[in-house]
Amino acid sequence: MKVIETTLPSAMVIEPQVFGDSRGFFYESYNQAKFHEAGITGALVQSNVSRSAKGVLRGLHYQWPNPQGKLVSVLEGEVFDVAVDIRRGSPTFGRWEGVVLTAENHRHFWIPEGFAHGFCVLSEFATFAYQCTALYDPIADAGVRWNDPDIAVDWPISHPLLSGKDEKALLLKEVPQDRLPEYQR
Numbered sequence: 001m002k003v004i005e006t007t008l009p010s011a012m013v014i015e016p017q018v019f020g021d022s023r024g025f026f027y028e029s030y031n032q033a034k035f036h037e038a039g040i041t042g043a044l045v046q047s048n049v050s051r052s053a054k055g056v057l058r059g060l061h062y063q064w065p066n067p068q069g070k071l072v073s074v075l076e077g078e079v080f081d082v083a084v085d086i087r088r089g090s091p092t093f094g095r096w097e098g099v100v101l102t103a104e105n106h107r108h109f110w111i112p113e114g115f116a117h118g119f120c121v122l123s124e125f126a127t128f129a130y131q132c133t134a135l136y137d138p139i140a141d142a143g144v145r146w147n148d149p150d151i152a153v154d155w156p157i158s159h160p161l162l163s164g165k166d167e168k169a170l171l172l173k174e175v176p177q178d179r180l181p182e183y184q185r
């Protein structure tokens with residue numbers, strides 16, 4: 001597998017080794033030893049799948065406390081996937097990185113604990129599959145506004161279909177400090 005650094009030091013793109021043959025293809029979507037070697041050491045304890053239509057945007061979500069690291073990928077379609085560093089005290093606080101994930105490129109994006117995460121769907125439908133390093137905790141579940149001007153994600157869509165929760169998400173500057181993840185040096 002190939003690990004690609006991004007402008008956010010701990011957020012990485014992983015390109016698995018794909019074994020193609022006359023039947024189709026095979027790849028390891030996760031291998032603890034190889035991921036530990038790449039510095040991704042959190043144990044994956046929950047797997048999620050969501051399917052969304054074109055124009056849907058889910059995000060920007062995070063959990064605090066009980067932050068979740070997320071290994072995300074697409075099994076059908078194409079999404080623009082975004083990680084935002086919202087760890088208070090981080091040298092890259094408020095900075096974002098975006099990656100196009102498709103069922104064809106098999107790319108995975110590692111969203112570190114303490115980052116907000118979201119994606120928008122570019123294909124007719126997208127099946128989004130991901131694994132997390134902490135269990136879902138509805139009390140810790142939180143979000144920041146997808147189009148926060150201080151973050152200024154360059155989304156490739158302008159009028160997304162959002163959940164009611166996401167429509168009402170706070171701006172990063174409105175989130176109380178104790179509701180933001182801490183930066184661990």
Ligand SMILES: Cc1cn([C@H]2C[C@H](O)[C@@H](COP(=O)(O)OP(=O)(O)O[C@H]3O[C@H](C)C(=O)[C@H](O)[C@H]3O)O2)c(=O)[nH]c1=O
Nearest residue numbers: 048050058059061062070117118119135136137163165
């Ligand atoms: C995340 C989650 C949700 N739920 C329940 C709660 C709601 O009744 C329903 C839909 O939840 P929500 O609208 O928060 O789903 P998404 O908008 O896809 O949220 C996810 O989208 C972005 C992209 C993320 O990174 C997070 O994993 C997660 O926040 O599933 C669960 O039962 N377990 C879970 O782990």
